[in-house]
Amino acid sequence: xxxxxxxxxxxxxxxxxxxxxxxxxxxxxxxxxxxxxxxxxxxxxxxxxxxxxxxxxxxxxxxxxxxxxxxxxxxxxxxxxxxxxxxxxxxxxxxxxxxxxxxxxxxxxxxxxxxxxxxxxxxxxxxxxxxxxxxxxxxxxxxxxxxxxxxxxxxxxxxxxxxxxxxxxxxxxxxxxxxxxxxxxxxxxxxxxxxxxxxxxxxxxxxxxxxxxxxxxxxxxxxxxxxxxxxxxxxxxxxxxxxxxxxxxxxxxxxxxxxxxxxxxxxxxxxxxxxxxxxxxxxxxxxxxxxxxxxxxxxxxx
Numbered sequence: 001x002x003x004x005x006x007x008x009x010x011x012x013x014x015x016x017x018x019x020x021x022x023x024x025x026x027x028x029x030x031x032x033x034x035x036x037x038x039x040x041x042x043x044x045x046x047x048x049x050x051x052x053x054x055x056x057x058x059x060x061x062x063x064x065x066x067x068x069x070x071x072x073x074x075x076x077x078x079x080x081x082x083x084x085x086x087x088x089x090x091x092x093x094x095x096x097x098x099x100x101x102x103x104x105x106x107x108x109x110x111x112x113x114x115x116x117x118x119x120x121x122x123x124x125x126x127x128x129x130x131x132x133x134x135x136x137x138x139x140x141x142x143x144x145x146x147x148x149x150x151x152x153x154x155x156x157x158x159x160x161x162x163x164x165x166x167x168x169x170x171x172x173x174x175x176x177x178x179x180x181x182x183x184x185x186x187x188x189x190x191x192x193x194x195x196x197x198x199x200x201x202x203x204x205x206x207x208x209x210x211x212x213x214x215x216x217x218x219x220x221x222x223x224x225x226x227x228x229x230x231x232x233x234x235x236x237x238x239x240x241x242x243x244x245x246x247x248x249x250x251x252x253x254x255x256x257x258x259x260x261x262x263x264x265x266x267x268x269x270x271x272x273x274x275x276x277x278x279x280x281x282x283x284x285x286x287x288x289x290x291x292x293x294x295x296x297x298x299x300x301x302x
Contacts, residue, residue: 014059033081034074038066045073048116051219052206054080060288078218089221109134115284116142120229139250139284143236145225157224164220174216180207190256191282248298252279
């Protein structure tokens, strides 16, 4: 495993130094792209898992944090500019990746800010190797993928995932579920609250990310719940309660009802600080200033 500095400044998503981290999984090499900006104590920013997941969604928040910290943002394996191999994406892959990346890139305990499904991977690593994280911020945290949230059984989810992996019918089904019109509907339904921000240029950039070769494999794993780190709310909450690392949760005031109930249960735990800000599941991208103002005092307290 190694890191290299990329020399092409055009690949920078928010003006930082772009590097690549080479990581091995089951005798296959994955190229993981990450970007660093600012100076000071290190913070790792983890984007939410989704069909449109990229480090750019964390860009505005990274720029706000940069005057205070050294901020590193990744593209998860299978998403963004990182390798999109046809792996059977499941929790063990991301659990091992996050542990290896954190220990390879940083030489001290770090702050970590994770959106959406990144929460479970942060919490599990914090339990296993608590020395890695100094403080944890969970932004609109989730632990259950879209199909399971809609009530689909594991058998149905597995069938959908299998179909999407097929060369022709799978590619067609994936393309139908990542058209610009579908992405715009998805954002307006539970990701953003201000529809004026869903400009044609914004949606086009999201759509372009979904059309990269191999993009359907990790996306399908997320949608069908195959990278869910927990099966029940009690598992999720019990893990949080067992940690002694300071934890803050940022909740979106307009989050979907099921997601908001899960977030409220997390916020009610005695070892979790919480703040409610405007927005829904994409609040880290839609309201970066509000998120920054909520988390800065928490991060600055010694």
